[in-house]
Structure formats: C-alpha cells, structure tokens
Amino acid sequence: MEGGAGVSRTNVNVVRVGAWSARLRPRALTVVAVCALVAVALAVLAIGAGGYPMSPAEVVRALGGSGSQSDLVIVHEVRLPRAATALLVGSALALSGAVFQALTHNPLGSPDVLGFSQGATTGAMTVIVVIGAGSTALSAGAVLGGVLTGALMYALLWPRGLHGYRLVLTGIGVAAILTGVNGYLLTRAEIVDAARAVLWLTGSLDGRGWEDALPLLLAMVVLVPVVLGYGRALRMMEMGDDTALALGVRAERVRLALLASAVLLASFAAAAAGPVLFVALTAPHLARRLTRAPGPNLVASMCMGAALLVTADWVAQRAFPGRELPVGVVTGLLGGGYLVWLLTAERRAGRI
Numbered sequence: 001m002e003g004g005a006g007v008s009r010t011n012v013n014v015v016r017v018g019a020w021s022a023r024l025r026p027r028a029l030t031v032v033a034v035c036a037l038v039a040v041a042l043a044v045l046a047i048g049a050g051g052y053p054m055s056p057a058e059v060v061r062a063l064g065g066s067g068s069q070s071d072l073v074i075v076h077e078v079r080l081p082r083a084a085t086a087l088l089v090g091s092a093l094a095l096s097g098a099v100f101q102a103l104t105h106n107p108l109g110s111p112d113v114l115g116f117s118q119g120a121t122t123g124a125m126t127v128i129v130v131i132g133a134g135s136t137a138l139s140a141g142a143v144l145g146g147v148l149t150g151a152l153m154y155a156l157l158w159p160r161g162l163h164g165y166r167l168v169l170t171g172i173g174v175a176a177i178l179t180g181v182n183g184y185l186l187t188r189a190e191i192v193d194a195a196r197a198v199l200w201l202t203g204s205l206d207g208r209g210w211e212d213a214l215p216l217l218l219a220m221v222v223l224v225p226v227v228l229g230y231g232r233a234l235r236m237m238e239m240g241d242d243t244a245l246a247l248g249v250r251a252e253r254v255r256l257a258l259l260a261s262a263v264l265l266a267s268f269a270a271a272a273a274g275p276v277l278f279v280a281l282t283a284p285h286l287a288r289r290l291t292r293a294p295g296p297n298l299v300a301s302m303c304m305g306a307a308l309l310v311t312a313d314w315v316a317q318r319a320f321p322g323r324e325l326p327v328g329v330v331t332g333l334l335g336g337g338y339l340v341w342l343l344t345a346e347r348r349a350g351r352i
Contacts, residue, residue, distance in 0.1 A: 025291065025293050027292060027293070028293045028297065028300055031287065031290045031291045031300050031303075031304075032299055032303050035287075035300070035304050035306070035307045036307075038307045038311075039087060039303065039306040039307040039310050042307070042311055043083040043310050044056050046079070046082075046086075046313065046314050046317070047059045047075055047080060047083050049317065049318070050079065052070075052074050054074070054075070058071060062075040062076070063075060081209045081210045081212070081213055082205050082207075082208045082313075083310070084210075084213045084217075085205055085212055085213045085216070085273060086273075086306075086309050086313045087306045087309070087310060088213060088216045088217055088220060088272065088306075089205075089216065089269045089272050089309055090279055090283070090305040090306040090307070090308055090309030091220070091302040091305050092216060092220055092265040092266070092268060092269040092305075093111070093265070093266065093269045093276065093279040093280040093283070093305055093309070094279060094283035094301040094302050094304055094305020094306070095224065095262075095265055095298060095305070096111055096262040096263075096265040096266040096269070096280050097109070097111065097279070097280030097283060097284050097301070097305075098283075098284040098296045098297065098301040098302075099227060099234070099259075099261065099262040099298075100114060100262055101296070102234050102238060102295075102296040103167070103234075103237075103255060103258060103262075104165070104167050104168050105238070106165065106168050107285065107342060108168065108281070108342075109167075109168060110280040110281040111146075111262070111263070111266035111280050112275075112277050112278060112280055112281055113168070113171065113175065113281070114153075114167065114168065114171030114172070114174075114175065115153070115171045115172070115174035115175035116146050116149050116150060116153075116171075116262075116266050117146075117266060117270060117275045117277075118149070118174075118175045118178035118179055118182065119145045119146045119148060119149025119150070119152075119174075119178055120142040120145045120146035120149070120266065120267045120270035120271065121145065121178070121182050121201060121270070122149075122178050122181055122185070123141040123142050123143070123144045123145020123148070124138050124139075124141045124142040124145065124197075124200060124270070124271075124274075125182050125185040125197055125201075126145070126185065127140075127141035127142075128189065128193050128196055128197045129185045129186075129188055129189040129193055129197065132193060135211070135212070136211070138200070138271075139212070139215065139271035139272070140271070142267060142270045142271040143264075143268055143270075143271050145267070146266060146267025146270060147263065147264065147267060149174065149263070150259065152174065153167070153170060153171065154259070156170055156174075157170055182201075186198070199274075199326070201274065201275065202274065202329060203273055203274040203275055203326055203327055203328020203331065203332075204273065204327060205273055205313050205316075205327050206324065206326070208272070208273065212271075212272045212273070215271065215272070216268045219265070220265070220268075223261045223264055223265055224302075226261050227258060227261050227262070227298060228298055228299070230254055230257060230258055231296070231298055233254045234254070234258060234295070234296055235294070235295040235296070236249050237249060237251055238295065238296075266280065273327070274328060275328070276309065276327060276331055277328060277335055278331050278332060278334070278336065278338070278339065279308055279309055279312075279331055279335065280305075281335060282308065282334075282335050282338045282339075283301050283304040283305035283308055284297065284301040284304075285338075285342065286304050286308075287301040287303075288300075290304075308331070309327065309331070312330040312334065315330050316329065316330045
C-alpha cells in the first residue's frame with residue numbers, strides 16, 4: 001500500500017488510561033490540527049463572501065448568535081448549510097477512501113474507482129428519470145443505489161472473501177457496467193430532467209440546505225465511531241489476515257463491517273452533494289504523506305478531506321467572477337492531475 005516508504009516510526013507517545021492505550025504522534029496531531037483549522041477558516045471566509053459581504057468577525061458573531069437580524073438570517077439559513085455540507089461531504093468521502101485503500105492494499109482504492117459512487121448515481125438517476133420526484137427522493141435513491149451496489153459486490157466476492165485485488169477488479173467491472181446504465185438513463189430523460197441529472201452528476205453544493213446536511217450528519221454520528229473503533233484492527237489487517245488472526249482480529253467480520261460503513265459514508269455523501277470525484281482518492285494520500293505515519297490515518301484523512309472540499313468550493317465560487325462552477329469540476333481537475341502524477345510515480349517505483 002502506498003505511503004509505506006519514508007514513514008517515520010519515531011516520536012511516538014503512548015497514553016494509557018487504565019486498560020486503554022493509544023499511540024500519539026506529534027506530527028500527525030499537528031497535521032490534524034492544521035487541516036481542521038484550514039477547513040474552518042475557509043468555511044468562515046466562504047460564509048462571509050457573496051452578494052451580501054461580511055467580515056470574518058461578523059460571521060463569527062453571527063455564528064455565536066449575535067449581530068443584526070439580516071446577518072443571522074444570511075449566515076444560518078443561507079450560507080452555513082452549504083459550508084456545513086462541504087465539511088461533512090469532504091470528511092465522509094475521505095474517511096471512506098481511507099478505509100477502501102486500507103482494505104484493498106491498493107493506492108487506487110476509493111468509491112470512485114470501485115463502483116460505489118456509480119451505484120449511488122444509478123439510484124439517483126433512476127429517481128430523476130423514472131419517477132421524477134424531488135430532492136428528498138433523489139437523496140434516498142442515491143443512498144439505496146450505493147447500498148445495493150455494495151450488496152452486489154459482497155454477493156460476487158463472498159465465496160472467496162473480500163480481498164485486495166479481487167475487490168478492486170470486481171469494482172472496476174461493476175463501475176463500467178453502471179456507467180453504461182447511467183448513460184442509457186440519461187438518454188431516456190426528458191430535457192428538463194436531463195439537465196437536472198447532468199447538474200447532479202457534476203457534483204454541486206449550490207443551494208444546499210439543512211435538509212441535505214442533516215441526513216449525512218446523522219449517518220456520520222453513527223458510522224464514524226464504528227470506523228474509528230475498528231482502526232486498530234484495520235492496522236493489524238494491513239499486515240495480513242493470518243497475522244491479524246494471530247493477534248485476535250476476526251478479519252472477515254471486521255472487513256465486512258468496515259466495507260459496509262465505507263459504502264454508507266460514500267452513499268450519503270453522494271446523496272448530499274452528488275458524486276464529487278477524487279476527494280476520496282486524494283485526501284488519504286495527502287494525509288499519509290504529511291503525517292508520515294503508518295496505518296490508514298483515519299482522523300487525518302477526514303480533516304484533509306474537509307479542507308480539500310471547502311477549498312475546492314471556495315475556488316469554484318471565485319474562479320470566474322459572475323459564474324459559479326460546480327465543485328465537482330474543480331475536484332475533478334485537481335484530483336485528475338493528482339491521479340496522473342500518482343500513476344506515474346507508482347510506475348516508476350515498479351509497483352504497477
């Protein structure tokens with residue numbers, strides 16, 4: 001798995017509270033703190049920008065419940081939901097990507113590559129084209145599509161286990177099939193529905209409200225503790241199932257729980273903002289390179305993902321004055337460039 005070379009195992013502090021212990025790396029903690037601060041600071045700047053400009057101090061006062069009535073309405077009802085959605089979607093996608101990369105032992109493991117984002121897209125497209133329902137049904141369709149794709153993958157892989165390259169290769173095949181299905185659904189849509197579907201397919205945070213952010217928030221309240229709770233077992237599984245079993249880890253059960261959690265995180269993120277590409281792929285890589293720590297770096301990946309998506313949304317709103325880009329365009333351009341660089345580096349290292 002990428003990120004092993006150059007990893008520092010020094011400067012590790014062990015904290016013990018009764019029978020519980022944790023290893024704390026000052027560099028990793030610094031990366032987490034900096035990424036979190038960058039994400040929050042850019043979110044404050046984004047909330048203050050627009051046709052009704054506000055200074056960061058005014059935004060902070062409004063977030064605290066003080067300020068003019070117009071400031072409170074603009075912040076809490078119009079701009080904060082979008083910023084919160086960006087933070088949550090970035091965190092969820094990055095955590096999902098970190099889990100997939102650890103489970104597959106592959107630097108290209110992510111819901112974008114493995115077909116789960118395409119499954120969520122199929123669910124949403126079916127709702128748009130066949131049912132023509134509103135945003136709530138569209139979100140439910142995206143979640144259901146992602147979950148059904150995960151169930152299909154499990155059914156295909158279960159006889160021989162959910163292991164590394166089998167998962168990657170099967171996911172690529174499923175993604176190709178679902179991409180064809182999505183293209184067919186788009187050709188069958190009415191012109192208005194097709195335009196709506198294309199906007200959703202691009203990935204956008206425009207017009208996002210609390211009804212988009214809250215389902216993802218509730219999902220993360222449940223799923224993030226599950227993933228972090230299996231973090232130690234996931235690190236052991238990176239040494240191989242036999243080693244993990246010798247250390248008391250029931251690898252297949254842990255793998256299934258983590259796979260289900262990662263699929264749900266990616267599906268709820270797609271339901272909130274559409275299939276925003278490459279955040280799940282790039283955030284874990286950048287987190288590992290900055291922390292130089294072994295393991296999946298789950299918390300660092302979450303903070304990095306939040307910072308990346310808020311930054312991309314900030315750029316999307318300001319790259320062309322008077323014309324806002326969908327955030328998926330920015331993440332696609334930046335993430336695609338990173339993917340090309342990653343593939344070149346992996347080839348030069350002889351790993352692909």
